[in-house]
Amino acid sequence: QSALTQPPSASGSPGQSVTISCTGTSSDVGGYNYVSWYQQHPGKAPKLMIYEVSKRPSGVPDRFSGSKSGNTASLTVSGLQAEDEADYYCSSYAGSNNNVFGTGTKVTVL
Amino acid sequence: QVQLQESGPGLVKPSQTLSLTCIVSGGSISSGSFYWSWIRQPAGKGLEWIGHVYTSGSTNYNASLKSRVTISVDTSKNQFSLKLSSVTAADTAVYYCARSYRGYCNSISCPGAFDIWGHGTMVTVSS
Numbered sequence: 100q101s102a103l104t105q106p107p108s109a110s111g112s113p114g115q116s117v118t119i120s121c122t123g124t125s126s127d128v129g130g131y132n133y134v135s136w137y138q139q140h141p142g143k144a145p146k147l148m149i150y151e152v153s154k155r156p157s158g159v160p161d162r163f164s165g166s167k168s169g170n171t172a173s174l175t176v177s178g179l180q181a182e183d184e185a186d187y188y189c190s191s192y193a194g195s196n197n198n199v200f201g202t203g204t205k206v207t208v209l
Numbered sequence: 210q211v212q213l214q215e216s217g218p219g220l221v222k223p224s225q226t227l228s229l230t231c232i233v234s235g236g237s238i239s240s241g242s243f244y245w246s247w248i249r250q251p252a253g254k255g256l257e258w259i260g261h262v263y264t265s266g267s268t269n270y271n272a273s274l275k276s277r278v279t280i281s282v283d284t285s286k287n288q289f290s291l292k293l294s295s296v297t298a299a300d301t302a303v304y305y306c307a308r309s310y311r312g313y314c315n316s317i318s319c320p321g322a323f324d325i326w327g328h329g330t331m332v333t334v335s336s
Contacts, residue, residue: 131314135322144329150322192319196269200256
């Protein structure tokens with residue numbers, strides 16, 4: 100399966116919002132509500148931020164939200180803070196018990 | 210609180226087999242319904258799902274690596290393992306183990322999100 104497509108970079112000033120897209124196909128993103136998002140700081144393991152398109156794990160700030168329309172999922176970070184600067188990856192169930200990750204987006208807080 | 214810790218050689222010679230183990234602590238690997246995955250990340254690049262073993266022992270692998278990958282579970286040691294054969298420099302990466310819960314995709318059992326990750330271990334393929 101091919102990697103999901105994300106923009107290489109996104110940026111915003113503190114307090115602003117940034118939205119990251121994750122585009123797949125009807126065989127992955129569009130076919131299932133099992134899209135998740137991960138935050139990764141340099142040298143660290145990824146951290147789950149959103150699961151099943153729009154659900155937040157306990158402890159994740161409500162500034163992070165997820166949505167999906169057709170074959171494209173999105174992660175929005177509202178009220179950007181310095182600590183939100185990181186790489187973000189989406190992931191989706193891709194059928195037949197397979198998973199696929201996105202290409203990753205580097206978020207910069209200006 | 211379940212925690213995962215990868216272990217294994219940091220250097221593997223080309224054409225040999227990469228072997229890693231993920232030790233599960235704070236809970237039993239055989240309790241509940243979970244998928245235990247291996248994921249890798251070459252330096253400066255994105256994440257790649259390698260495959261997983263379900264609590265029952267059944268496995269699924271990334272099609273691009275399927276011919277070289279074996280993932281197994283050892284419930285007596287509360288750990289699961291990765292073997293990747295015939296390695297080349299392209300297999301150099303940080304390798305993570307991770308857990309995902311069992312979800313239901315269109316009424317069929319499927320892996321959910323990766324909710325727990327190990328810290329990762331760097332493996333270099335070089336002679």
